Amino acid sequence: MEPLLAEDGQRSAIWLSADRDCARIDIFYDDRSAAVRKRHSLRSTLPRQTYVALRTLRQEDWAETWKRHFHTQQVSARIWVRPSWEPAPAGRGRVVIVMDPGLSFGTGQHPTTRGCLRLIDRLGPQGRSKAALLDLGCGSGILAIAAAKLGFRRVAAWDNDPDAVRIARQNCTRNRVGQRVRCAVADLAAASLRRPYDVVVANILSGVLIRHARTVAGLVSGRNRGKLILSGILNRQYPAVRKAYAQLGFEEEQAVRLGAWTSVCLTASHA
Secondary structure: OHHHHHOOOOEEEEEEOOOOOOEEEEEEOOOHHHHHHHHHHHHHHOOOOOOOOOOOOOOOHHHHHHHHHOOOEEOOOOEEEEOOOOOOOOOOOOEEEEOOOOOOOOOOOOHHHHHHHHHHHHHOOOOOOOOEEEEEOOOOOHHHHHHHHHOOOEEEEEEOOHHHHHHHHHHHHHOOOOOOEEEEEOOHHHOOOOOOEOEEEEEOOHHHHHHOHHHHHHOEOOOOOOEEEEEEEEHHHHHHHHHHHHOOOEEEEEEEEEOOEEEEEEEEOOO
């Protein structure tokens, strides 16, 4: 879906339902004829059950549309995500991340992001406050920000898209963890490390996870039974992903299934 939104460079926003397996996407055009062409393209490309409508807004309304649909939400036991226009939720022990919706996605609404955040929350900093975490395919940087706020000592955020890395840096700065998260453009196919990470999070496509399983596994430290959090996996694809990593010495510790998606925490059994 994301390529369909970004292919012509238009402003867009996405909201994913927390309790239903559905999404709403708005794409904003200044030219009505271009919007009509886009509607026709989407109707011919998307599944038949998808509802595609065209609506005229006042010039200033497109930006306000986000605010009507995106509100502060609790995404795990301790982690809350709020847009910049809403106040921080009160309460001790809460980890609050400021994140506005947009093309970067990664606002904590998608089941894959929620699953990762729940698993990261469970790992840190309970006995792992000195641990280091790597976020592969960081997108908006939300997972790396959560890790830094939870107390992970060393956090890195990688993506092969320079625009995603730029947005992640901005979000880290907004959340006051810019000095603690190292954002970098990196290609997974050529990834290598001198120092492996105690926890590696990869919220990417299952096909990529399987194809580059050996590389991803090699980023995880064998000390203290290193952890690997994988997501972006449809439930029906999970057995193949699990098999690929079991062959490399990783055991399932906990799986989180939200709707059609599976996120999983694996433990290196070859310590």
